[in-house]
Amino acid sequence: MNVLTCVKRVPMTGGRIVLTEDQQAIETRHLGFTISPHEECGVEEAVRLVEAHGGESVVLTLGPADAEEQLRDCMAIGADRAIHLVTDGDEWDPQATADAILDAIASEGAAGVEYDLILFGNESADSGNYQVGIRVAHALGRPVVTGLKGIHVEGGRVRCEREAAGGRDVYQVPLPAVLTVLEGLNLPRYPSVPGRMRAKSKPVASSAPTRPPSRLEKVRLVVPEGQGKQAEVLGHGVDAAPRVVELLAEIGVL
Amino acid sequence: MAALVFVEHDAGELAEPSAQALTLARGLASEVAAVAVGSVDGLEAELGRYGVDTLHAAEIEGSYAPAAWAASIAELTGRLEPEAVVAAGTDVGNEVLAHVAARLDLPFAANCIEAGAGDGAEVTRTRWGGSLLERARVHGAVTLLTVQPHAVAAVEVQGSAAAVEPFTPALEEADLVARIVEHVAPPTGGVSLAEAKVVVSGGRGVGSAEGFAIVEELAGLLGGAVGCSRVVTSAGWRPHTDQVGQTGTKISPELYIPCGISGATQHIAGCRGAKRILAVNADPEAPIFASADYAVIGDLHEILPAISAEIRKVRGT
Numbered sequence: 001m002n003v004l005t006c007v008k009r010v011p012m013t014g015g016r017i018v019l020t021e022d023q024q025a026i027e028t029r030h031l032g033f034t035i036s037p038h039e040e041c042g043v044e045e046a047v048r049l050v051e052a053h054g055g056e057s058v059v060l061t062l063g064p065a066d067a068e069e070q071l072r073d074c075m076a077i078g079a080d081r082a083i084h085l086v087t088d089g090d091e092w093d094p095q096a097t098a099d100a101i102l103d104a105i106a107s108e109g110a111a112g113v114e115y116d117l118i119l120f121g122n123e124s125a126d127s128g129n130y131q132v133g134i135r136v137a138h139a140l141g142r143p144v145v146t147g148l149k150g151i152h153v154e155g156g157r158v159r160c161e162r163e164a165a166g167g168r169d170v171y172q173v174p175l176p177a178v179l180t181v182l183e184g185l186n187l188p189r190y191p192s193v194p195g196r197m198r199a200k201s202k203p204v205a206s207s208a209p210t211r212p213p214s215r216l217e218k219v220r221l222v223v224p225e226g227q228g229k230q231a232e233v234l235g236h237g238v239d240a241a242p243r244v245v246e247l248l249a250e251i252g253v254l
Numbered sequence: 255m256a257a258l259v260f261v262e263h264d265a266g267e268l269a270e271p272s273a274q275a276l277t278l279a280r281g282l283a284s285e286v287a288a289v290a291v292g293s294v295d296g297l298e299a300e301l302g303r304y305g306v307d308t309l310h311a312a313e314i315e316g317s318y319a320p321a322a323w324a325a326s327i328a329e330l331t332g333r334l335e336p337e338a339v340v341a342a343g344t345d346v347g348n349e350v351l352a353h354v355a356a357r358l359d360l361p362f363a364a365n366c367i368e369a370g371a372g373d374g375a376e377v378t379r380t381r382w383g384g385s386l387l388e389r390a391r392v393h394g395a396v397t398l399l400t401v402q403p404h405a406v407a408a409v410e411v412q413g414s415a416a417a418v419e420p421f422t423p424a425l426e427e428a429d430l431v432a433r434i435v436e437h438v439a440p441p442t443g444g445v446s447l448a449e450a451k452v453v454v455s456g457g458r459g460v461g462s463a464e465g466f467a468i469v470e471e472l473a474g475l476l477g478g479a480v481g482c483s484r485v486v487t488s489a490g491w492r493p494h495t496d497q498v499g500q501t502g503t504k505i506s507p508e509l510y511i512p513c514g515i516s517g518a519t520q521h522i523a524g525c526r527g528a529k530r531i532l533a534v535n536a537d538p539e540a541p542i543f544a545s546a547d548y549a550v551i552g553d554l555h556e557i558l559p560a561i562s563a564e565i566r567k568v569r570g571t
Contacts, residue, residue: 168437
């Protein structure tokens with residue numbers, strides 16, 4: 001089976017978010033980059049599915065030239081090749097992102113590659129728009145199940161599990177389908193050194209689509225107020241224990 | 255100016271995030287109608303108290319099917335022509351509105367905390383699980399948005415029960431392909447992380463899976479649950495179900511005790527609902543202290559056993 005996984009390059013924000021002067025983005029000069037945690041599990045799941053069922057695992061990103069780093073990371077844990085829709089670094093809104101992904105899927109189809117499963121993170125770590133996977137599924141006329149922590153392909157169908165009310169809701173949809181996943185779906189492997197070496201020579205198909213106007217238009221970013229509390233120091237080391245237990249009693253949790 | 259609000263309910267009892275969404279919708283429209291799926295008996299009185307004049311009850315047989323629910327809302331949107339369609343920013347609310355947006359080819363702003371109306375409506379929405387806000391404009395003939403849960407307080411108004419107007423949406427077979435076919439009950443036993451009154455979490459500073467014994471001991475003495483940071487689940491020390499964070503469980507205990515957790519935004523996004531935070535960390539400069547009410551500075555491997563011992567001493571056990 002062929003599996004396409006869509007990923008997004010995002011900064012590792014650490015403890016405090018600082019914005020660029022124009023308030024259009026996070027200041028990333030001192031930050032590393034990764035992909036959204038949900039998507040890491042998506043890439044791992046795609047690699048496992050292809051290991052079990054054969055076929056090809058492909059990763060796709062819409063992002064700046066530097067996002068090739070994330071595509072290589074995905075190929076280091078087993079994705080076979082990558083599609084890079086290169087941007088100038090400006091954000092694309094969810095509709096434009098979905099349309100660009102659809103164009104790429106159409107190009108793949110024209111080249112004879114059809115995907116049985118298309119995986120997304122349930123929402124990106126940064127902009128959190130909760131919709132690109134659903135828009136892609138709708139345009140393709142395929143069923144979509146979101147927020148998954150369990151995926152089991154059985155014959156031409158996929159059993160999907162989503163946490164709800166402490167338990168799990170189960171969906172059954174026929175392939176081809178679009179699925180969006182959550183962290184916890186699996187425990188992604190670490191890339192091996194040979195995996196990293198192999199990733200360097202795996203193919204990346206690049207193209208540079210043109211960004212349409214945003215219909216969900218970012219005006220500016222704001223760091224919310226109320227960050228930066230002054231914690232009351234109860235003590236240092238084991239000597240703090242009696243004061244901690246007094247506090248537990250005061251707030252009624254002892 | 256009219257708004258249509260998709261409300262979630264449990265057998266006629268309005269869900270709190272939907273009450274919050276109704277409150278926000280009232281601020282941007284003079285007329286608020288609601289749409290709900292399922293058995294709505296009793297819902298009309300409660301909706302009246304949130305200023306809803308009409309409840310459109312979509313009659314869809316069987317279990318949750320997001321595309322079918324969205325089809326009914328899209329159909330109603332075409333008929334009523336509201337300026338805004340609003341839902342709660344829950345799993346279901348965000349999913350259904352994304353489907354509506356795809357069907358109607360409209361932009362959709364998820365998890366807003368403030369919103370205006372009309373084409374080009376200005377909204378403030380959350381990013382990074384609430385660690386960052388975005389001011390945005392939504393360019394659509396109908397403004398589609400969801401309301402971030404617990405960002406807007408639900409406020410009732412004087413009002414009589416909403417009039418119920420049942421309708422049977424025109425559905426296609428494809429709308430019913432993805433639907434719930436089974437529910438697997440939760441495992442019993444233990445304190446649920448999301449519901450616990452006290453949560454004690456460990457991070458990188460715990461050092462190993464075995465190191466969690468002292469975290470478990472303290473949580474057990476307080477009748478609480480054990481949590482952890484993302485570093486810990488990625489290392490395989492604890493299962494992902496224990497993770498507190500943007501991509502883990504969102505908790506809201508009376509007291510949260512993060513130990514050996516630096517306080518990355520990923521983690522803070524999961525514990526913003528905690529009433530009080532008591533952080534234990536060896537590094538006095540750790541960002542976690544900027545989100546904490548109380549601090550204990552030092553080695554958790556010494557401090558946690560000392561706290562547990564002190565609790566036993568006080569209790570005389």
